[in-house]
Amino acid sequence: xxxxxxxxxxxxxxxxxxxxxxxxxxxxxxxxxxxxxxxxxxxxxxxxxxxxxxxxxxxxxxxxxxxxxxxxxxxxxxxxxxxxxxxxxxxxxxxxxxxxxxxxxxxxxxxxxxxxxxxxxxxxxxxxxxxxxxxxxxxxxxxxxxxxxxxxxxxxxxxxxxxxxxxxxxxxxxxxxxxxxxxxxxxxxxxxxxxxxxxxxxxxxx
Amino acid sequence: xxxxxxxxxxxxxxxxxxxxxxxxxxxxxxxxxxxxxxxxxxxxxxxxxxxxxxxxxxxxxxxxxxxxxxxxxxxxxxxxxxxxxxxxxxxxxxxxxxxxxxxxxxxxxxxxxxxxxxxxxxxxxxxxxxxxxxxxxxxxxxxxxxxxxxxxxxxxxxxxx
Numbered sequence: 001x002x003x004x005x006x007x008x009x010x011x012x013x014x015x016x017x018x019x020x021x022x023x024x025x026x027x028x029x030x031x032x033x034x035x036x037x038x039x040x041x042x043x044x045x046x047x048x049x050x051x052x053x054x055x056x057x058x059x060x061x062x063x064x065x066x067x068x069x070x071x072x073x074x075x076x077x078x079x080x081x082x083x084x085x086x087x088x089x090x091x092x093x094x095x096x097x098x099x100x101x102x103x104x105x106x107x108x109x110x111x112x113x114x115x116x117x118x119x120x121x122x123x124x125x126x127x128x129x130x131x132x133x134x135x136x137x138x139x140x141x142x143x144x145x146x147x148x149x150x151x152x153x154x155x156x157x158x159x160x161x162x163x164x165x166x167x168x169x170x171x172x173x174x175x176x177x178x179x180x181x182x183x184x185x186x187x188x189x190x191x192x193x194x195x196x197x198x199x200x201x202x203x204x205x206x
Numbered sequence: 207x208x209x210x211x212x213x214x215x216x217x218x219x220x221x222x223x224x225x226x227x228x229x230x231x232x233x234x235x236x237x238x239x240x241x242x243x244x245x246x247x248x249x250x251x252x253x254x255x256x257x258x259x260x261x262x263x264x265x266x267x268x269x270x271x272x273x274x275x276x277x278x279x280x281x282x283x284x285x286x287x288x289x290x291x292x293x294x295x296x297x298x299x300x301x302x303x304x305x306x307x308x309x310x311x312x313x314x315x316x317x318x319x320x321x322x323x324x325x326x327x328x329x330x331x332x333x334x335x336x337x338x339x340x341x342x343x344x345x346x347x348x349x350x351x352x353x354x355x356x357x358x359x360x361x362x363x364x365x366x367x
Binding site: 056062143146147150151153154 | 215216231232233234235236255256260269300302303304305306307308311312314341342343344345358359360361
């Protein structure tokens with residue numbers, strides 16, 4: 001295996017990941033747009049390879065409460081997909097689907113949580129679907145699991161899962177612009193190192 | 207935060223004497239371990255992420271429960287910590303996500319807790335209080351002047367261990 005950790009990817013390889021992310025994210029935005037029946041624009045995603053603390057700083061604060069949906073990937077690509085809702089994105093979704101807005105995640109009930117989980121799952125699935133077609137790999141997805149917790153705690157999950165291989169995360173960040181308001185989303189795609197090598201090889205960049 | 211507050215990152219350990227607060231934020235499946243010698247007002251806080259150091263050449267000793275605890279004990283003992291009066295408290299080890307049909311996923315918190323307890327028992331340290339498991343992240347603080355350990359979680363009252 002040529003790549004031993006996420007940070008071993010060179011600029012060309014990161015560019016390719018960015019290109020794929022851009023297509024994946026636009027599929028995700030289309031799916032979200034259908035669900036919310038609203039026009040959604042996206043900015044070109046940034047793909048960054050970050051350490052744990054850098055990732056937390058980039059997305060918010062350690063103790064900030066966020067909602068997250070996690071899906072496990074298996075088959076030709078093994079790893080995790082994680083989608084993080086901050087309050088603004090959660091409210092945009094819940095307002096349209098359930099007609100409610102909240103000050104904090106702690107005020108929500110089970111129905112709200114499962115609506116968020118469903119949206120997180122749709123975003124992840126449409127992203128991965130686009131990804132599998134482009135790269136030409138088969139990926140199976142688990143049922144989603146979600147939590148409302150401190151951002152810092154949530155990000156330790158992928159860090160610990162990959163902890164024996166790498167201390168880095170691959171963070172894909174695009175702004176979703178709904179009704180002229182830009183909403184921050186955080187999508188993390190975390191293939192294990194063997195799968196990452198496999199992906200880059202299939203794409204012909206390695 | 208007061209001037210002497212020390213922040214412990216993931217896979218790290220800090221200790222101090224006399225006064226000040228040592229804090230680590232948002233323990234998920236990770237475990238925070240505090241050791242406090244009231245005789246010296248010497249306290250340390252370790253934040254481990256994984257159970258055991260597989261590669262003995264890995265320089266990140268504090269990332270793992272086994273190497274991290276051994277190094278913490280070695281350092282604090284060098285600063286005069288007396289085992290018989292040392293108070294040990296642990297927190298964290300949550301299962302943040304569960305995937306149905308895959309019971310093994312997310313068990314890292316449980317494995318971390320088991321390893322921490324095993325190493326502490328081997329080294330003859332008694333755990334005087336713990337707040338381990340569940341599915342919520344925790345912030346852990348040790349007040350070195352008093353030995354008080356505080357656990358903060360979203361949507362729950364503060365807890366003194």
